[in-house]
Amino acid sequence: MAAASIIGRGTTVRGNVRGAGSVEIRGRVEGDVEVDGDVAVGEDGAVGGNISGAQILIAGQVQGDLTGSEAVLLERGARVVGDLVAPRIGIADGALVRGSVRTEGEPTAPRRAAVSPTRRTADTFSAKPKPVAPPAKVAPPVAQKPVAAAAPAPAPAVAQADPPPGPPAPVVPALGKGVRGKKKAKRS
Amino acid sequence: MAGTVIGEGLTIEGELTGDEEVVVHGTLRGALTTSDALSVAAGGVVEADLTASSVTIAGQVTGNVTAQERVDIQAGGRLVGDVKSARFTIADGASFKGSVDMDV
Numbered sequence: 001m002a003a004a005s006i007i008g009r010g011t012t013v014r015g016n017v018r019g020a021g022s023v024e025i026r027g028r029v030e031g032d033v034e035v036d037g038d039v040a041v042g043e044d045g046a047v048g049g050n051i052s053g054a055q056i057l058i059a060g061q062v063q064g065d066l067t068g069s070e071a072v073l074l075e076r077g078a079r080v081v082g083d084l085v086a087p088r089i090g091i092a093d094g095a096l097v098r099g100s101v102r103t104e105g106e107p108t109a110p111r112r113a114a115v116s117p118t119r120r121t122a123d124t125f126s127a128k129p130k131p132v133a134p135p136a137k138v139a140p141p142v143a144q145k146p147v148a149a150a151a152p153a154p155a156p157a158v159a160q161a162d163p164p165p166g167p168p169a170p171v172v173p174a175l176g177k178g179v180r181g182k183k184k185a186k187r188s
Numbered sequence: 189m190a191g192t193v194i195g196e197g198l199t200i201e202g203e204l205t206g207d208e209e210v211v212v213h214g215t216l217r218g219a220l221t222t223s224d225a226l227s228v229a230a231g232g233v234v235e236a237d238l239t240a241s242s243v244t245i246a247g248q249v250t251g252n253v254t255a256q257e258r259v260d261i262q263a264g265g266r267l268v269g270d271v272k273s274a275r276f277t278i279a280d281g282a283s284f285k286g287s288v289d290m291d292v
Binding site for chain 2 (some may be wrong): 003005007008009010011012013014016017018019020021022023027032033035121
């Protein structure tokens, strides 16, 4: 195979990186990265563009979609704004993700398993370190509010199932319970 | 070890800027600027204007080369483009087409 490539810490690439072999990005890449080997984005590395490769390991920042033919692994401190697609997806505690997560291959069970850790890590991450600006923007869960609003009408059972495992207190507010209670009373 | 390595089989299309050593075994199209040394290894293909402190060419380069210190074309190396540098060597067996400005 081709030799491993390195984008050093003091280097910026504006354009696309593609070809054979593995790439380690310690600097910045503003463009797509497309290789048939592995891609590693180091702690100080940043990529503004889509990344595709065999195994994708992220410890830095990425703004773009990650597509791994083998795996996508996000380490502690990783910040990804984009979608993750791979047969295996790992998101470590302390990694931040904003986007959809899809594990290719098996349909139902792996998907749910992959989605729930995403929300949990996002919530825990935003709850602890507030100094970082982006997590705060991520924190107000735009997607979850509509869910909470839509849930009470059709299925109260779902709403009851949510609170025990889910850590985020503000997501399931006291309002929800009150609203549900009134609706139940009116209907019965 | 070099700060940035463009491995064999890898292609970068665009602009590469940095402050550390760059070694090109693969392909680069666009522009390259570094404040450290640049080396185009045998098998490396560069179609770009190059700016670096020193440039060593053992592969193929098409583009203008500007170096603060020196430019060396090694045997087997090939450069098509203008060279601007205080020092410039062409090894026996290298090929070069272009003009030279040694800042005389």
